[in-house]
Amino acid sequence: MDTVRERLWAAAPTAALVVAVLVGGLVASQLMARLVAWLVRRLGLETAAEKLGLTTVLYAAGLRAGVAHLAGRVTLFGGALITLLVAADVAGIQGVAAGLGGLVAYLPRLIIAALVFTLGVVNGGVIGGRAGKRAS
Numbered sequence: 200m201d202t203v204r205e206r207l208w209a210a211a212p213t214a215a216l217v218v219a220v221l222v223g224g225l226v227a228s229q230l231m232a233r234l235v236a237w238l239v240r241r242l243g244l245e246t247a248a249e250k251l252g253l254t255t256v257l258y259a260a261g262l263r264a265g266v267a268h269l270a271g272r273v274t275l276f277g278g279a280l281i282t283l284l285v286a287a288d289v290a291g292i293q294g295v296a297a298g299l300g301g302l303v304a305y306l307p308r309l310i311i312a313a314l315v316f317t318l319g320v321v322n323g324g325v326i327g328g329r330a331g332k333r334a335s
Contacts, residue, residue: 213289213290213291214290216289217286217290220282220285220286220289221282221283221286223282224278224281224283224285224286225278225279225282227278227282228275228277228278228279228281228282229275229278231274231275231278232272232274232275232278233271235267235271235274236267236268236271236274237267239266239267239270239271244266244267244270245265245266245267248266251321252321253266253321254266255324256317256320256321257269273310277306280299280302280306281303283295283299284296284299
């Protein structure tokens, strides 16, 4: 019984640090998500996306929220993923930390691919609209 108690007592600082990292990271991620959504609205990117037809593409994909909300959610997801990575590293769970590290490293490629795809769909719609007008 003393061995279990000693192990728990020895692991307490690490567990407290993991909890602090999780709480701090998730709070920071939420704040960053709100800041990004506010910046997207403030800079007029949501209005520009509507003019380009991006919101139509988002609605067709089943995303009913605006571009600002989407940017905030992506920021929240990325921040939460990085927080989990740091917490797993602090906890000494190397396998989970390595897996999350690979996922975090892949995120920029995924975001760029989604942007390229979306811009392709928007440009296709614009070109198709112009070609339809010329044909009539």
